[in-house]
Amino acid sequence: MTTRTPLSRLDIEGVVFDDEFRNSTINLLTAHESIRRYRPDPVPEAALTAILTAARSAPTSSNLQAYSIVVVTDAGRRERLAEFAGGQRYVADTPVFLVFCADIARLQKVSRRQDREFAARTLEMFLLASLDAGLAMQNAIVAAESLGLGTCCIGSLRNDPAGVAAELGLPQGVFAVSGLCLGYEQPDSRRGVKPRLPAAATVHREQYDDSDLERNLQDYDRTMTARGTYEGRRVETGDVERSEEYGWCEHTARRTSRPQTLLARSASLRADLVEQVEELGFTIR
Amino acid sequence: MTTRTPLSRLDIEGVVFDDEFRNSTINLLTAHESIRRYRPDPVPEAALTAILTAARSAPTSSNLQAYSIVVVTDAGRRERLAEFAGGQRYVADTPVFLVFCADIARLQKVSRRQDREFAARTLEMFLLASLDAGLAMQNAIVAAESLGLGTCCIGSLRNDPAGVAAELGLPQGVFAVSGLCLGYEQPDSRRGVKPRLPAAATVHREQYDDSDLERNLQDYDRTMTARGTYEGRRVETGDVERSEEYGWCEHTARRTSRPQTLLARSASLRADLVEQVEELGFTIR
Numbered sequence: 001m002t003t004r005t006p007l008s009r010l011d012i013e014g015v016v017f018d019d020e021f022r023n024s025t026i027n028l029l030t031a032h033e034s035i036r037r038y039r040p041d042p043v044p045e046a047a048l049t050a051i052l053t054a055a056r057s058a059p060t061s062s063n064l065q066a067y068s069i070v071v072v073t074d075a076g077r078r079e080r081l082a083e084f085a086g087g088q089r090y091v092a093d094t095p096v097f098l099v100f101c102a103d104i105a106r107l108q109k110v111s112r113r114q115d116r117e118f119a120a121r122t123l124e125m126f127l128l129a130s131l132d133a134g135l136a137m138q139n140a141i142v143a144a145e146s147l148g149l150g151t152c153c154i155g156s157l158r159n160d161p162a163g164v165a166a167e168l169g170l171p172q173g174v175f176a177v178s179g180l181c182l183g184y185e186q187p188d189s190r191r192g193v194k195p196r197l198p199a200a201a202t203v204h205r206e207q208y209d210d211s212d213l214e215r216n217l218q219d220y221d222r223t224m225t226a227r228g229t230y231e232g233r234r235v236e237t238g239d240v241e242r243s244e245e246y247g248w249c250e251h252t253a254r255r256t257s258r259p260q261t262l263l264a265r266s267a268s269l270r271a272d273l274v275e276q277v278e279e280l281g282f283t284i285r
Numbered sequence: 286m287t288t289r290t291p292l293s294r295l296d297i298e299g300v301v302f303d304d305e306f307r308n309s310t311i312n313l314l315t316a317h318e319s320i321r322r323y324r325p326d327p328v329p330e331a332a333l334t335a336i337l338t339a340a341r342s343a344p345t346s347s348n349l350q351a352y353s354i355v356v357v358t359d360a361g362r363r364e365r366l367a368e369f370a371g372g373q374r375y376v377a378d379t380p381v382f383l384v385f386c387a388d389i390a391r392l393q394k395v396s397r398r399q400d401r402e403f404a405a406r407t408l409e410m411f412l413l414a415s416l417d418a419g420l421a422m423q424n425a426i427v428a429a430e431s432l433g434l435g436t437c438c439i440g441s442l443r444n445d446p447a448g449v450a451a452e453l454g455l456p457q458g459v460f461a462v463s464g465l466c467l468g469y470e471q472p473d474s475r476r477g478v479k480p481r482l483p484a485a486a487t488v489h490r491e492q493y494d495d496s497d498l499e500r501n502l503q504d505y506d507r508t509m510t511a512r513g514t515y516e517g518r519r520v521e522t523g524d525v526e527r528s529e530e531y532g533w534c535e536h537t538a539r540r541t542s543r544p545q546t547l548l549a550r551s552a553s554l555r556a557d558l559v560e561q562v563e564e565l566g567f568t569i570r
Contacts, residue, residue, distance in 0.1 A: 009342050010335070017331035025310050025431035029339035029424050046302035050295070052488055054314035056481050057294050058423060061440045062540060063533070065482050070489045077491065101493075106486070107541050109498060114538035123562070123569060124443065124555035125541075127415055131440075131462070134416045138343060138423035139314050146310035155346045155416075158409065169492035177416070196341050197350050201391070203337055204355045206362065207454035208386075213394065248348070253399035255347060256392050256410075270409035274570060277408070284408060285559060285570045 007031050007193050028146055033193055035150025036090045038183035042073075043096045047147050051182070054143035058135040066129035067136055068103040070168050070176075071096065077167060084163045085156040085179065094181035099157065099164070100137040102129030104282065105173030121283035126175075133177040144182055150189070154179030161276045172281030195223045197248075221247030292316050292478045313431055318478055320435025321375045323468035327358075328381045332432050336467070339428035343420040351414035352421055353388040355453050355461075356381065362452060369448045370441040370464065379466035384442065384449070385422040387414030389567065390458030406568035411460075418462040429467055435474070439464035446561045457566030480508045482533075506532030 009015075009030040010022070048071070055069060072078055073096055081099075082091035091097060104118075104125055111118035141151045157164050157179045164176045196202070201216040224230070225247045234246060235254035270276075274284050294300075294315040295307070333356070340354060357363055358381055366384075367376035376382060389410055396403035426436045442449050442464045449461045481487070486501040509515070510532045519531060520539035555561075559569050 009338055013338070015334060015338060017334060021329065021331040021335045021432060023309075023431050025313060026335050026339060026428055028310060029428055030335075030342045032342045032344070034344060044306070046306040049300060049302060050306045050311045050315075052484060053294055053298070053300060054311060056484060056487060057315045057317045057478070059317070059319060059426065059438045060481075061438070063479065064537060064540070065487060068487055068489060068493065070491070070493060072491060074491055103487075106495065106498070107537060109495075110502065110534050111538045111542055113499075113502070114535050116538040116542040118538075118541055120541040122556050122558060124558040127412075127443075127462075127558070128440065130412055130416065131419045134419040135423045138420045139427070141344065142424070142427055143311055143314055146308050147306060153344045153346070155413065158412075168489075169494070171493060171495075174493060177412075193342070194348065196345075199337065199341060202341060202350060202353050202388075204353060204453075206355070206357060206359055208353065208355060208456060208459060209454070210391065210394075210456075213391070214398075217395065217398070249395050250399050252349060252392060253396045253401040253403075255349070256403055256405040257396055257401040271407050273407060273409040273412070 007033070007190070009193050009196070012193055012195065029142065031193060032141070032145065033190055034152040035181070035185045035189050036152055037186035037189040038090060038094045038150065038181065039186055040095060041184050043149065043182060047149065048096065050147065051140050051143040055136040055140040058139040060132045060135070061128045064107060064128070065132065066103055066107060066125070067133040068101045068106070068174060069136065070099040070101065072099060080167055081157070081164065081179065084160045084167065085154050086159055088154065088156065090152060090181055091154055091179065094183045096182040098137075098140060098180040098182055099168060099176050100133040100178050100180065101170065102126065102133050102175045102177050103173065104129055105171045108173055123284050126277065126282045126284060130177045137178055137180055140180060148184070149182055150185040152181040154181065158270055158273065161273070161280055165280055170280070175277050175280050175282060194229070195220070195227065217249055221245065221249055224248045292318070292475075294478050294481070297478055297480065314427065316478060317426070317430065318475055319437040320466070320470045320474050321437055322471035322474040323375060323379045323435065323466065324471055325380060326469050328434065328467060332434065333381065335432065336425050336428040340421040340425040343424040345417045345420070346413045349392060349413070350417065351388055351392060351410070352418040353386045353391070353459060354421065355384040355386065357384060365452055366442070366449065366464065369445045369452065370439050371444055373439065373441065375437060375466055376439055376464065379468045381467040383425060383465040383467055384453060384461050385418040385463050385465065386455065387411065387418050387460045387462050388458065389414055390456045393458055408569050411562065411567045411569060415462045422463055422465055425465060433469070434467055435470040437466040439466065443555055443558065446558070446565055450565055455565070460562050460565050460567060479514070480505070480512065502534055506530065506534055509533045
């Protein structure tokens, strides 16, 4: 018998199968939960090395390694980054804050070094570099959790790409895709694995098929409402409150609609990201 | 003593630290290697469930779950996808081919369902959805490798986004970011963990600093040349062959320069990806 992590998604979804397909890594991956309350204890240097080596071991498209990681521990810098990220306190409280960047600056330098003209100023290269950063970040998350550390992705660094770039001294061609809080969690910081849409809604066989979407949405709304996920966390719209049920569907529809009526912090649809990343040296259009 | 995976990146880089920071998951992550030769044996359904549940457990921005996964096992479909992906045989040979998609179609349906206007037609939403797909894929890779399966990311699906969308029946608002081969490897399909740029080149402390880049590039070129990485794999440019050393720098500079002179297969810089993803229902500009 494998020792089972109590909070695995396999358990909450009632998935049962042979223990041979359930190992400590599967248990770890399916027990993931973001942590937003950190103890001040530092992260041991050996743990950081293991985590960064795992990040550097992720696949990277054509081995281009079009990413960089900035390790931030300085308290003042974490405070300033927390402000750029919409004032999320845990960015300031986490002992280590990792910033995963799309990086084409290095590739451009390599082209110049080899006396060749860099021609990859494209959306493709922006996407490839961002994905390289994302895959490295996900490996860092898994490695960290295997060592008993908690993590939380901070996509809201994209609220102010230029501010973040200035704070981290990023040259042209480097864009902070996401931050990652990293530290030991406070007691009682877990709510349990967050339910996801039923597998049938996100996983398709052979071809895309969402013919059961309505039923899956109803199931998921019930699950998330019963869990109290949105209590005290509603997205305010400024509309007269309708009496409708407030579940994932309504929360999500509010987050992806009419930015002008939403609260600044939860609202940013970052409509001007094209201009911002082009100012940072990427070409999108 | 933890049992050590012989090929871990920690070993090839000579990193030594306390065994308390080296567990089976760290060993697994740092021993990653892409597999390009697969046995025809099917992937057990329980393994696939574990892998997909791990993928669905990855972080997703604001819990939007802006991705879909298409599980392809049909041999004819794998053959056709292999063609879209530039004729890579292992896409056809792998028993299971997973396609990780950025998906805003579901979010748009949810907005309509809630009688709200979807306003997230932005580069930010394209990036967020692509990252969601990427994080899910990385978890699938880790889960698969923990179960003794091999994987290989297939970014070249982006060579023909419309063709892939038609083959998989993707609706408007869904874009195949990357494929993933999944299966048991043939004997002798491993070359050992691929060396990466020295950590000092991709990992920065407090602020971005590439003042040692030239030394790091020289080190890496020596490592990759000594390993024979590019033997028989040079990117042809049509130029008169210069006598320069051919290492990562030259290989990378060729891949990211002057697309018109490069071989079709290794060359695609996908300069028209903006138009292609906009035809698929995303808004970039």
